[in-house]
Amino acid sequence: MDEDQFKTPLFDAMVALAESRKVSFHTPGHKSGKGISTRFRKFVGPRIFSIDLTTLDEVDSLQAPKGVIKEAQTLAASAYGADRSFFLINGTTGGNHAQVLTACSPNDTVLVARNAHKSVMAGLIFSGAKPIFYLPLVDEELKMTLNVTTEATLAAIDANPQAKVLLLTSPNYYGICADLKEIVPYAHKKGLTVLVDEAHGPHLRFHPDLPPSAMDVDVDLAVQSTHKIIGGMTQASMLHAKGPRVDMTALAAVLKLVQSTSPSYILMASLDLARMQMATEGKALLDKAIRLAQEAREKINKTPGLFCFDSAVCKSRFRGMGGLDVTKLTITVRDLGLSGYEVSRLLNTRFGIQVEMADPFNVLVIVSIGDRKDDLNRLVDALREIAKESRGNRPFSFGKIGLPPFGRPAGLSPREAFFSELQYIPLAEAKGRISAEIVTVYPPGIPLLVPGEQVTEEIIEYVTEMSQLGATIDGLDAQNSTIAVVK
Ligand SMILES: Cc1ncc(COP(=O)(O)O)c(C=O)c1O
Numbered sequence: 001m002d003e004d005q006f007k008t009p010l011f012d013a014m015v016a017l018a019e020s021r022k023v024s025f026h027t028p029g030h031k032s033g034k035g036i037s038t039r040f041r042k043f044v045g046p047r048i049f050s051i052d053l054t055t056l057d058e059v060d061s062l063q064a065p066k067g068v069i070k071e072a073q074t075l076a077a078s079a080y081g082a083d084r085s086f087f088l089i090n091g092t093t094g095g096n097h098a099q100v101l102t103a104c105s106p107n108d109t110v111l112v113a114r115n116a117h118k119s120v121m122a123g124l125i126f127s128g129a130k131p132i133f134y135l136p137l138v139d140e141e142l143k144m145t146l147n148v149t150t151e152a153t154l155a156a157i158d159a160n161p162q163a164k165v166l167l168l169t170s171p172n173y174y175g176i177c178a179d180l181k182e183i184v185p186y187a188h189k190k191g192l193t194v195l196v197d198e199a200h201g202p203h204l205r206f207h208p209d210l211p212p213s214a215m216d217v218d219v220d221l222a223v224q225s226t227h228k229i230i231g232g233m234t235q236a237s238m239l240h241a242k243g244p245r246v247d248m249t250a251l252a253a254v255l256k257l258v259q260s261t262s263p264s265y266i267l268m269a270s271l272d273l274a275r276m277q278m279a280t281e282g283k284a285l286l287d288k289a290i291r292l293a294q295e296a297r298e299k300i301n302k303t304p305g306l307f308c309f310d311s312a313v314c315k316s317r318f319r320g321m322g323g324l325d326v327t328k329l330t331i332t333v334r335d336l337g338l339s340g341y342e343v344s345r346l347l348n349t350r351f352g353i354q355v356e357m358a359d360p361f362n363v364l365v366i367v368s369i370g371d372r373k374d375d376l377n378r379l380v381d382a383l384r385e386i387a388k389e390s391r392g393n394r395p396f397s398f399g400k401i402g403l404p405p406f407g408r409p410a411g412l413s414p415r416e417a418f419f420s421e422l423q424y425i426p427l428a429e430a431k432g433r434i435s436a437e438i439v440t441v442y443p444p445g446i447p448l449l450v451p452g453e454q455v456t457e458e459i460i461e462y463v464t465e466m467s468q469l470g471a472t473i474d475g476l477d478a479q480n481s482t483i484a485v486v487k
Contacts, residue, residue, distance in 0.1 A: 095223030149320025175328030233276035324411030337393025407453025417451035
C-alpha cells in the first residue's frame with residue numbers, strides 16, 4: 001500500500017487552524033460557532049463550527065488550489081487511478097454540469113444513454129450540445145429500466161459518426177453496470193471522448209468482487225457521489241479525469257465557473273478522509289459490506305414471495321450488462337400483492353426501517369461500509385414478517401401502468417427548447433407539443449421528457465397515473481397538471 005494514502009493534508013490543516021484559535025474577522029459570520037444559534041450548537045456540539053472555515057492561506061483555495069487542497073486532490077487522483085481529481089461541493093450534479101461543459105461545445109453531437117440523471121440534461125442545456133439519445137434495456141417482468149447494452153451502444157456509435165462524446169450512467173441506481181470494459185476501447189477507437197456518471201460507484205475501485213470502476217477502464221471523465229455510498233458528507237463528490245482527450249486547463253476553468261466561491265471545508269474534509277479510509281482499509285470494509293449484503297440476499301431469496309436478483313441473474317437475464325454491484329439489494333415484492341411503495345411505507349412506519357427508494361414492484365436497499373449485521377437482520381426479519389402477513393395475496397398488479405416512456409426527438413436541442421418562447425398549457429392537451437422542461441418522475445429520477453422532445457400520449461397517461469399514485473413529479477406545476485412547452 002502507498003503509505004502516503006494515510007495522509008489527510010486538508011483535514012490536518014483545518015484542525016491545526018482551528019486549534020490555533022486565531023481571531024477571525026472574516027466569513028463565515030458565525031465566527032467559529034460563537035454566533036451560531038444555541039439550539040444548533042447544543043445539538044451538534046461546538047467543534048464542528050471551528051472547522052467551518054473559509055478560503056485562507058492555511059487551508060488553501062478550491063478555486064485555485066496550490067496548497068493542502070491541491071495535495072488532497074493529488075492523493076485522491078492516485079487512489080482512484082486518475083491523472084487529476086477534483087473535489088466537488090455541489091454533488092455529482094455539479095460534476096455532471098462540469099464534465100458536459102468541458103467535453104462539449106455548442107452544437108457538438110453527444111451520444112447519451114437515455115437513463116441519464118437530470119443533471120446530465122441540465123449540462124446539455126448549459127452547453128448547447130445536441131444529444132442523440134439511445135435506450136437502455138428494460139426488464140418487463142420487474143418493470144425496471146436496466147442499463148444500456150454493449151450492442152446498443154456500439155450500434156449507436158456506428159450510426160452516428162459525427163458524435164464527439166459518449167455519455168453513460170454506470171452503475172445505475174440498482175447497481176447494474178454498463179460493460180465499460182467492452183464499450184470504452186471501441187468508443188476511443190472511433191474518436192469519442194467517454195464521460196461516465198458514476199454517482200453510485202465511488203467504492204468500486206476498492207474491491208475486486210465489484211465491477212470495474214470507470215477510471216480502471218480508462219474512461220476520460222467520471223463523476224462519483226462520494227457522499228452516496230462511502231464516507232463523504234452529503235453534497236461531497238469527486239470528478240476524476242484521465243488521458244489525453246481531457247483538456248485539464250479547460251476542466252479546471254469550468255469548475256471555477258460552476259462551483260461556489262465559498263466551498264464548505266467540512267464537505268471537502270470529508271472527501272479527504274473518505275479517500276484515506278477507502279485507500280487504506282477499503283478492501284476490508286467492503287469485504288464486510290459485501291458479505292452482509294450477500295447473506296441478506298440469500299435470506300430474502302428463501303422468503304416466499306420475495307426475490308432479489310444477484311450477479312448470476314444479471315449475467316443470464318439482463319444480457320449485455322457489465323455486472324452488478326452486489327451491495328445494492330433490489331427486493332422485488334410484487335408477489336406479496338403489495339407495491340414497492342407500500343412495502344417501503346410498512347418498513348418505515350412499522351419497523352423503523354428506511355430504504356433508499358421504492359418503485360412499483362421493488363424496494364431498493366443500499367448496504368454500505370456503515371451497516372452492521374444487526375441492521376441487516378432487522379431488515380430481513382421485517383421483510384419476513386410482511387411476507388408472512390401477505391401470504392395468500394394475489395400478485396400486485398399496477399393496472400396498465402408500464403415502464404416509464406420517453407419523449408420523442410423533435411429537432412430542437414435541449415438548449416434551443418429551454419430558451420424558446422414558452423407557453424404553459426394543461427398536460428392533458430400537450431400531446432405533440434415540444435417540452436421546454438425536464439420532466440422527471442421520482443424515483444428513479446430518469447427524465448421522461450427533456451427540453452426539445454415531443455410529449456406523447458403515453459407520457460401524459462404515465463405522468464397522470466403516477467401522480468395519482470402519489471409519485472413525486474418534477475418539472476410540472478404544483479398540481480402536476482401544467483407543462484411548459486415551446487410556443
Ligand atoms: C445517476 C445519478 N447521477 C447524478 C445524481 C446527482 O448526484 P448528487 O446528488 O451527488 O448531486 C444522482 C442522484 O441521485 C444519480 O442517481
